[in-house]
Amino acid sequence: MRKSLILLTIFLIAFFSFAGCTQKEKLEKVRVGEVTHSLFYAPLYVAIGKGYFKEAGLDVDLQTTAGGDKTMTALLSNGIDIALVGSETTIYVHSQGAKDPVINFAQLTQTDGTFLVSRKKVDSFSWRDLEGTTFLGQRKGGMPQMAGEFVLKKHGIDPQKDLNLIQSIEFANIANAFASGTGDYVQLFEPTASIFEKEGKGHIVASFGAELGKVPYTTFMAKESFLKKDAKTAEAFTKAIYKAQQWVDTHSPAEIAKVTAPFFKDTPSDIMVKVIERYKNQNSYATNPILDEEEWNNLQSIMKEAGELPKQVPHAELVNTKIAEKAIGQ
Structure with missing residues (x-):
């Protein structure tokens, strides 16, 4: 009887182990x-x-x-x-x-999933505040940059003429460049934008997504x-x-x-x-x-x-x- 129980236990362990492996292999x-x-x-x-x-x-x-x-x-x-x-x-x-x-x-x-981050705290933000500033933008031809430019033009700002627009920085390095002192404004995704705000590296002043639509x-x-x-x-x-x-x-x-x-x-x-x-x-x-x-x-x-x-x-x-x-x- 005891031998039968041991054999049954071994069988069940082997069966469920095999079943588990089979399930995993199916993925x-x-x-x-x-x-x-x-x-x-x-x-x-x-x-x-x-x-x-x-x-x-x-x-x-x-x-x-x-x-x-x-x-x-x-x-x-x-x-x-x-x-x-x-x-x-x-x-x-x-x-x-x-x-x-x-x-x-x-x-x-x-x-759009990006937000406009200002280096300085702005009590009453206006998109016109960007005129004459250094704007750390996204890669040329990428959706973030095109969306950003579309919103700026909507507010009467020509990105090429009214800003010192920087687009030469690799996508993955944009946040670090701003944190290191490059630019007055930057376009950032979350959670980086909010982390910068919490750490005092910048302040979220506007949402490109809210401005752009679907x-x-x-x-x-x-x-x-x-x-x-x-x-x-x-x-x-x-x-x-x-x-x-x-x-x-x-x-x-x-x-x-x-x-x-x-x-x-x-x-x-x-x-x-x-x-x-x-x-x-x-x-x-x-x-x-x-x-x-x-x-x-x-x-x-x-x-x-x-x-x-x-x-x-x-x-x-x-x-x-x-x-x-x-x-x-x-």
Whole structure:
């Protein structure tokens, strides 16, 4: 009897160990490159933290690729499978006659995610205060810079004539350059902007997102060949993102901060809550992954105003909404 019990125990341990290994092996690895690491992408971290990708059978390998050009290079060279970056990059690739175009298939953010940070504390800010100052801008041709210029022009400021505009600094080094004393104003993502404010390195005076309106600022994209070959993977990925978007939309900044905290270990919890609240209040987080035609046209208007639009591209040519529509059950 005792021998039988021992054999049964060994069998059960072996069975569940095998079952666990099998379950783990079933997860399909997907390499994702994010253009920067920011709470602006909270739904992505929620999808990982809440286990939504694993539920969908995916093992997401997330890496920060620091900058639109580097992110797109990683995607085109098969260093990553999916990129999270500004939709303008797909237009640039398309204009170069790519045989395997990059297609936007799931939108994550729907406003600009940057804030205007002043070195000095300003009691009553006016956009005209920027005239004659040194402005530390983003990379030329990138969405942050084009969005920033669009907002400045909206307030009657010519970035090339009315400012000392610096665009020569690498994306990943902009914050450090400002902290080291370069510029009177800088355009920064969160949580860096709020951390600088807390540390007395700068003061947030305005939001580019609140000024700009809705655009497909950051989307998940992949090469057309990947979306055809791995259609089920793209669908599973998008379903997980949609689930996370819905969770973020219906939960408080404090709850979201708790889930995303492991991804921002050096960021104080009070800063995280403040940042997420700021993004939620200006509707930066898309509540579903569909990139619609109106937003696509708004993007191209901004690019055209900045002199960076190679050629008008129809929505249907570089945007696949079928994956997102299927993900939300339309």
